Each structure stands twice: as C-alpha cells, then as structure tokens.
Amino acid sequence: MDVCIVSIGTELLLGQITDTNARLLAERLASAGHTSRLRVTVGDNHAQIVWALAEGLARADAVITTGGLGPTQDDITREAVAAVAGVPLERDERVAARIEAIFRDRGRPMPENNYRQALVPRGAQVIEQRKGTAPGLVVPVGSKLIACVPGVPYEAEDMVDEVLAAFAAHDPSPGVLASRVLRTWGLGESRLAELVAPRFDALWGTPTTLAFLASGIEGIKVRITTRGSDPDGVRATLDAEERTLRAILGDYVFGVDDDSLERVVARAVTGRQARVAVAESLTGGMLASRLVSVPGASAWFRGGVVAYDSAIKHEVLGVRAERVVSEAAAVEMALGAARVLGADIGVATTGVAGPDPLEGEPPGTVWIGVAIGQRAAARQVRLLGDRERVRTYAVASALDLVRLTLEGSPRGLSLEEHSA
Amino acid sequence: MDVCIVSIGTELLLGQITDTNARLLAERLASAGHTSRLRVTVGDNHAQIVWALAEGLARADAVITTGGLGPTQDDITREAVAAVAGVPLERDERVAARIEAIFRDRGRPMPENNYRQALVPRGAQVIEQRKGTAPGLVVPVGSKLIACVPGVPYEAEDMVDEVLAAFAAHDPSPGVLASRVLRTWGLGESRLAELVAPRFDALWGTPTTLAFLASGIEGIKVRITTRGSDPDGVRATLDAEERTLRAILGDYVFGVDDDSLERVVARAVTGRQARVAVAESLTGGMLASRLVSVPGASAWFRGGVVAYDSAIKHEVLGVRAERVVSEAAAVEMALGAARVLGADIGVATTGVAGPDPLEGEPPGTVWIGVAIGQRAAARQVRLLGDRERVRTYAVASALDLVRLTLEGSPRGLSLEEHSA
Numbered sequence: 001m002d003v004c005i006v007s008i009g010t011e012l013l014l015g016q017i018t019d020t021n022a023r024l025l026a027e028r029l030a031s032a033g034h035t036s037r038l039r040v041t042v043g044d045n046h047a048q049i050v051w052a053l054a055e056g057l058a059r060a061d062a063v064i065t066t067g068g069l070g071p072t073q074d075d076i077t078r079e080a081v082a083a084v085a086g087v088p089l090e091r092d093e094r095v096a097a098r099i100e101a102i103f104r105d106r107g108r109p110m111p112e113n114n115y116r117q118a119l120v121p122r123g124a125q126v127i128e129q130r131k132g133t134a135p136g137l138v139v140p141v142g143s144k145l146i147a148c149v150p151g152v153p154y155e156a157e158d159m160v161d162e163v164l165a166a167f168a169a170h171d172p173s174p175g176v177l178a179s180r181v182l183r184t185w186g187l188g189e190s191r192l193a194e195l196v197a198p199r200f201d202a203l204w205g206t207p208t209t210l211a212f213l214a215s216g217i218e219g220i221k222v223r224i225t226t227r228g229s230d231p232d233g234v235r236a237t238l239d240a241e242e243r244t245l246r247a248i249l250g251d252y253v254f255g256v257d258d259d260s261l262e263r264v265v266a267r268a269v270t271g272r273q274a275r276v277a278v279a280e281s282l283t284g285g286m287l288a289s290r291l292v293s294v295p296g297a298s299a300w301f302r303g304g305v306v307a308y309d310s311a312i313k314h315e316v317l318g319v320r321a322e323r324v325v326s327e328a329a330a331v332e333m334a335l336g337a338a339r340v341l342g343a344d345i346g347v348a349t350t351g352v353a354g355p356d357p358l359e360g361e362p363p364g365t366v367w368i369g370v371a372i373g374q375r376a377a378a379r380q381v382r383l384l385g386d387r388e389r390v391r392t393y394a395v396a397s398a399l400d401l402v403r404l405t406l407e408g409s410p411r412g413l414s415l416e417e418h419s420a
Numbered sequence: 421m422d423v424c425i426v427s428i429g430t431e432l433l434l435g436q437i438t439d440t441n442a443r444l445l446a447e448r449l450a451s452a453g454h455t456s457r458l459r460v461t462v463g464d465n466h467a468q469i470v471w472a473l474a475e476g477l478a479r480a481d482a483v484i485t486t487g488g489l490g491p492t493q494d495d496i497t498r499e500a501v502a503a504v505a506g507v508p509l510e511r512d513e514r515v516a517a518r519i520e521a522i523f524r525d526r527g528r529p530m531p532e533n534n535y536r537q538a539l540v541p542r543g544a545q546v547i548e549q550r551k552g553t554a555p556g557l558v559v560p561v562g563s564k565l566i567a568c569v570p571g572v573p574y575e576a577e578d579m580v581d582e583v584l585a586a587f588a589a590h591d592p593s594p595g596v597l598a599s600r601v602l603r604t605w606g607l608g609e610s611r612l613a614e615l616v617a618p619r620f621d622a623l624w625g626t627p628t629t630l631a632f633l634a635s636g637i638e639g640i641k642v643r644i645t646t647r648g649s650d651p652d653g654v655r656a657t658l659d660a661e662e663r664t665l666r667a668i669l670g671d672y673v674f675g676v677d678d679d680s681l682e683r684v685v686a687r688a689v690t691g692r693q694a695r696v697a698v699a700e701s702l703t704g705g706m707l708a709s710r711l712v713s714v715p716g717a718s719a720w721f722r723g724g725v726v727a728y729d730s731a732i733k734h735e736v737l738g739v740r741a742e743r744v745v746s747e748a749a750a751v752e753m754a755l756g757a758a759r760v761l762g763a764d765i766g767v768a769t770t771g772v773a774g775p776d777p778l779e780g781e782p783p784g785t786v787w788i789g790v791a792i793g794q795r796a797a798a799r800q801v802r803l804l805g806d807r808e809r810v811r812t813y814a815v816a817s818a819l820d821l822v823r824l825t826l827e828g829s830p831r832g833l834s835l836e837e838h839s840a
Contacts, residue, residue: 012459013458018439023438026433026435030435037462038460039433041459048457179434179436188526190530193492193493194533211430211431213436285704285705285709286706286712289709292702301704301729302728305724305725306712308718308721308723309722312722316723316760384522384526391709
C-alpha cells in the first residue's frame with residue numbers, strides 16, 4: 001500500500017522536539033513492503049489536521065497519524081479523524097475501564113479529562129494501550145484506512161505491529177520491498193556517483209533503485225532498494241547488486257547496513273586475537289571513544305593516551321621526534337601506545353586541528369600512525385573544515401586506515417620494522 | 421512570516437535517516453519570530469517536490485527546502501524550484517569557480533556533474549557554500565520566497581543565518597525580536613517546569629515568552645523571547661528575565677546561549693591558571709575529546725589516560741583500589757592522572773557502561789573523581805539508558821561536577837587531603 005504519515009503536534013512545528021516517530025513508522029512501513037510518497041507535519045489545530053488527513057487519503061491508500069491522542073484539550077486527533085471519516089465519537093467502555101485500571105495500578109486519582117482518551121470513532125478498530133493511557137485506532141474511511149498511534153515514542157512503537165497487521169488484512173498483497181545499504185569511506189559523493197552512474201542506467205526500468213546518502217562522518221552510503229513478489233527473490237536481487245557494486249567500488253566499501261568503521265575494525269582485531277591501544281593528539285580521545293563504543297570492546301581494547309601537550313608525547317610515550325606534526329612522531333606514538341599500554345596494535349593521530357597553524361603546518365594537516373608489534377608506518381591526510389570537523393574526519397580516516405592495513409589492502413600502510 | 425518547511429529526500433520517507441534539519445530550521449524560525457503551520461516531506465521526485473512547494477507557497481509567506489541540492493542524478497530540488505518559480509536555471513560562474521576551487525584545494529579532480537550545483541534559478545540570491553559544494557538559494561516567487569539549503573546538517577546549519585536575514589529583508593517585521601537561552605544541567609524537565617511555572621503566569625499577556633528545549637546531552641535550555649520597539653529596551657527585558665530565572669534556578673544554570681559545559685570548565689580553569697588532565701574508564705576518551713574541542717585547549721589541557729582495561733588503571737595510573745567501580749578508584753585515578761600527566765587538576769570517570777554488569781554493579785553506575793593538587797574526592801551518579809547514553813551523560817555529569825567544584829558551589833565536591 002501507499003501510506004502517508006501525518007505527524008501532529010505544535011511542538012514539532014516549533015522544533016522543540018525531533019520527530020523520531022515519523023522515522024520509526026517510515027522504516028517499519030518500508031520493511032513491510034509499503035511505500036511512502038508523502039509525510040506531513042501539522043500543529044494541534046483542527047483545520048490543519050483535517051486538511052492533512054484529506055491530502056493523505058487523496059494521495060495514498062492509508063494514513064498513519066502520530067500524536068494528538070493525549071487527554072488534554074489540545075489533543076484533538078480523535079475529533080479530526082472522526083470528522084474526516086464522517087462518523088461520531090463514542091465512548092468505548094473497555095478502553096475507559098483500562099484507563100481507570102492504569103491509574104489504580106499507579107495509585108493515582110484519575111483526572112476526568114482522561115475519559116477523552118476512551119472516545120473512539122464509530123466502526124474503528126481499537127489497539128489496546130499497554131504502555132500509556134491512549135489506545136491506538138484503525139478507522140476505515142471508504143476503501144481506505146486511517147491509523148492513529150500516540151506521539152510518545154515507546155507508546156507508538158508498541159502499536160506498530162498491530163497497525164501493520166491491520167494494513168495487511170486490508171491489502172493482503174503489497175509484495176516485498178527490501179533495501180540494503182553499502183557503507184563507503186574515502187570517495188567523494190560525486191566521484192562515487194560517477195563510478196556508479198552506469199548502474200543507475202542499467203537499473204532503469206527495473207524494480208531496483210540506487211540512492212546516495214551523504215552522512216558526513218559516517219561516510220557515504222549507497223542504498224539498494226528493490227521490490228518483488230517473494231522474499232528469496234528480493235534477497236537474491238540485493239545480493240547480486242551488492243556484488244556488482246562491490247566489484248565497482250572495491251574496498252572503498254567497508255561494510256553494509258549497521259556496520260560502522262569501529263565495528264569493522266573490532267571484527268578485524270578480534271579475528272587475529274590482537275589487543276589495541278591508541279595515542280591521540282589532535283583527536284584528543286575521540287578515536288578511543290569510538291572504539292569503546294563497540295559493545296564488548298573490553299575484550300580487545302586496552303586503552304589510550306591522550307597526548308595533547310607535546311611534553312606528554314615525549315615523557316609518557318617516549319617520542320623522540322622534535323616535530324610532533326610529523327611522520328616520525330606518528331610512528332613513535334603508535335609504537336609507544338602499544339608498548340606503554342601493553343597492546344599488539346597501536347594507532348596514533350597527530351596533527352593540526354586549528355584554528356591556528358602548528359609547526360608551520362596549516363589546520364587539517366594530520367598524520368596517522370599504525371604499529372603492529374615492532375612494524376609501523378604513518379600516512380599524512382589533509383582535511384578541510386573547522387576544528388571539530390578536522391578532528392572527526394581524522395578519527396574516521398584513522399579507523400579506515402587501520403581497517404585497510406589489517407585487511408592487507410593496497411590502499412593500506414606497508415609497515416616497516418622498527419627496533420624496540 | 422508564516423514559513424513552510426519542505427524536507428526533500430527518499431531516504432527520509434524510507435526512514436533511513438532522521439530529519440534533524442527540519443527541527444533545526446523550525447527551532448531557528450521560531451526563535452526569529454516566524455510561525456510555522458506546516459511541514460512536508462517528499463521524495464526525490466519532481467512532481468512531488470513541485471506539489472509540496474506549491475502547497476507551501478499557497479499556505480505560507482515563504483518555503484524553506486532542505487535536501488536535493490547534491491551533484492547526483494537524484495538531486496533535483498533546483499529544477500523543481502525553477503519550475504515553480506517559472507524561471508530558467510542558469511549557470512552561475514562565481515558558484516562554479518568556487519566549486520572548482522574546493523576541488524583544487526582538496527587536490528582532487530572535479531567531476532563534470534558537480535557543475536550541476538552551479539545551476540541557479542534566474543533572479544535567485546545565492547548563499548555562498550562554505551562547508552560543502554552546494555550553495556544555498558533564495559528564490560523570489562511573486563510576493564513570496566523559496567529558500568533552499570542542503571540536506572547535510574552542518575551545511576544547512578551554516579546557511580540558516582543568511583536565510584533568516586533574507587526573510588527579514590523581505591518582510592521587516594515591526595520592532596525588534598530577541599531571545600536568550602539559559603543553559604541548565606542537573607534538573608529534569610518536569611522539575612524545571614515546576615520551578616519556572618510562576619514565571620509563565622507572570623509573563624502572561626506580556627511580549628515576553630519562555631520555552632523549554634530539552635536537548636539531551638546538552639541539558640535543558642530555557643529560551644526567553646521578547647519583542648519591543650528598540651534594541652536597548654529588548655536587551656534590558658532579557659537581562660531582567662535572566663536575573664529572575666537565575667534567582668529561581670541558581671547554579672543549575674551553567675551558561676547562556678552558546679556556552680557549553682566544556683567551555684564553562686575551560687573558563688574556570690584558565691581563570692586560576694591551572695592545567696587539567698583526565699583519566700577515563702567507561703567514557704573512554706569522550707571526556708578528553710569534549711575538553712579538546714574548546715579552541716585554545718592547549719593552553720590548559722595536558723592530556724589524558726584512557727584506562728579501559730583495569731590493568732592500565734593499576735600499572736599506568738597507580739590505582740591501588742581492588743574494585744575499579746568504586747569511590748577509591750575514582751579518587752586514585754583523578755590523583756594519578758594529575759601526577760602522571762603533570763597537571764594541577766585531575767578528573768576521572770569509572771563505572772559500568774553496560775550492557776553487562778561489572779563487579780556486581782548494574783549498568784549506569786558511575787563514579788566521578790576530581791583532584792586539585794593533593795586534595796580529591798569522588799561522587800557516584802546513577803544513569804539510565806543504553807551504553808552510549810550512559811557514557812555521554814557520564815561525561816556531562818563529570819564536566820558539571822568539575823564546574824560546581826571549581827565555583828565552590830554547595831553542590832560541588834568537598835575535597836579532602838590525600839598524601840602523595
């Protein structure tokens with residue numbers, strides 16, 4: 001089915017909260033094989049809500065609303081839906097009893113206005129409220145449906161399955177829609193587009209589409225979306241397109257879907273049962289923090305030294321290089337981190353975050369060092385942007401260089417022996 | 421003005437990314453005194469984008485679009501806006517030259533399709549691209565405006581001021597509108613609302629309004645917005661309301677507007693010409709990274725030890741405490757960091773990020789240690805949420821505790837002498 005999401009709440013229009021429900025609903029709808037061509041956000045205003053519902057029903061087979069089901073006077077989604085469906089609101093005694101029970105359980109007196117949440121458009125299917133006091137609703141409007149879930153995210157999430165079940169019962173044959181995201185690092189969006197352009201053309205007229213998602217420090221994602229009658233066929237199509245794209249993009253692809261650079265590094269490191277330590281200058285702990293963010297990091301991550309002051313590099317890490325923004329410093333920091341913290345693999349960052357130059361080097365000049373045992377090397381990268389962007393990209397560049405080096409990629413570092 | 425936000429991107433409709441730009445734009449529009457009655461999200465589809473622009477212009481004085489300004493085949497916002505405005509797209513040589521310069525600086529060849537980003541609807545005002553290759557656009561359509569910013573959040577954020585300036589020039593609203601944000605940490609939103617409720621009532625009917633912005637790790641913001649005939653009067657009103665709110669909230673207010681906890685700590689530290697070092701376990705470098713993010717940190721930040729593996733705590737920091745999730749460990753880590761890294765002030769975090777318990781303590785159990793010279797103490801906090809949330813809140817709690825302790829607040833730590 002084609003579904004329109006209507007988010008209701010003045011706080012959304014004022015930007016006081018982020019609309020996470022819209023994303024949740026969109027994601028669940030897509031994975032259930034539904035398509036979405038439109039999302040509308042309106043305030044707690046009867047005319048606006050009615051307009052959005054009518055536009056949604058005119059353009060889609062179903063509408064899902066989120067928000068406006070609370071007990072207060074500005075929660076008017078029920079009234080708007082009933083008006084669009086052309087049916088009266090009727091008190092559902094089972095819903096009312098459930099609300100009373102919730103307040104009894106909480107040992108709190110129940111305000112009279114909570115009974116508003118027991119009002120249900122005639123003919124609507126009620127989705128029982130388990131997490132809050134507002135029930136969900138599925139309201140038939142002619143040949144179409146309006147489903148309503150609360151604005152509170154965990155209340156909404158609790159009802160999505162039942163909404164999708166109602167949609168499936170209404171339209172049993174949506175087919176299967178599935179997508180897969182290839183995660184890349186190291187290619188600009190336009191260069192990536194150039195490389196993939198032939199696939200865009202080849203896929204023209206097929207149910208398979210490609211899209212780029214530039215997500216900054218997450219790198220650029222290439223999303224494959226396809227549609228078919230059965231899950232196996234759809235999966236086979238995704239597998240085939242992934243193989244084709246990997247053949248084009250090589251190891252610029254570091255993973256798929258939920259993979260992150262740090263998770264990929266974690267897999268490579270645990271694969272060789274190694275332990276990692278880091279030494280950071282300009283990134284100042286950000287590299288360690290991303291590694292620690294991987295659950296189970298304690299199995300392979302020893303720790304790090306944030307050698308922000310040059311003296312720390314010399315005193316704690318035993319760096320002898322005079323210039324700290326240098327290949328020699330990066331190599332010695334990587335070796336020093338592994339030695340001081342008792343790790344097999346050492347990773348180091350040193351460079352100029354800005355705003356001021358350092359040792360005559362402009363902001364964005366970064367050296368990344370990698371040591372495995374006594375073998376080590378470093379590479380310089382030049383990064384654009386302000387202080388935070390330089391630091392963030394330096395961390396991602398370091399993670400990617402470690403990955404490529406551990407994978408033995410020609411784009412990785414070739415390490416050289418350094419005497420202990 | 422009444423402004424409609426149009427978010428463009430199939431990835432939004434598929435729920436693959438959260439629409440943070442829509443919130444950013446809505447928040448900035450509201451602070452600038454504009455109203456928003458509608459937000460529409462559509463895919464990378466010409467007909468859908470044209471429909472959304474037309475609906476927006478029909479219902480508002482201006483439309484802001486975000487997304488679809490990239491160089492690739494599916495970035496078609498420029499074409500749709502030109503179609504709605506009824507003007508041709510023309511290549512802007514200054515924009516083209518800037519894009520070429522960006523690629524030159526990066527030492528990368530410029531793909532032909534990047535010239536698509538130099539296409540500008542005739543008569544449009546160009547907002548120079550500083551963070552990416554896509555310029556912003558402000559396109560007059562009859563008596564109304566369409567403004568376009570990129571979908572990449574930091575590129576969009578960089579252009580908001582110029583969009584708002586264009587709106588102000590288009591519709592110079594009577595009088596002056598100004599707002600100030602009080603930054604708080606340590607109070608829940610509902611408790612804060614309780615405390616501030618009397619001010620809401622007192623301000624009823626005046627041109628001054630209060631709003632809460634709960635922004636997670638940034639703490640809860642209280643925004644004062646007021647309107648008046650002259651800048652001085654408006655500033656005086658903001659000053660008076662700030663004083664009133666500070667009297668109510670005390671040192672739960674850590675700063676105003678762009679202040680962050682790390683900047684406030686940086687000011688307090690430089691004020692006493694001290695140097696800081698950190699020792700981190702569960703936060704794994706995140707605390708150091710936030711301190712390093714302050715420009716000029718090299719003047720007062722020495723560095724840190726990420727003692728993720730317990731052995732590092734004992735070997736590198738000289739911690740004697742057996743249990744690492746303990747008051748004694750936090751105190752010894754803070755003292756150890758200052759000693760090993762040659763600092764006057766040491767700050768330490770140790771605890772359980774989860775998902776698994778540690779030393780019998782549940783996830784969210786965190787000890788924060790602070791040492792000034794040989795005087796030190798620690799405090800336990802219990803944090804809710806997943807691994808990343810616990811780590812992030814532990815860092816903010818540590819920064820806040822350092823701030824309160826350095827300010828001599830009764831809510832800070834009372835340090836005790838520890839023999840060297």
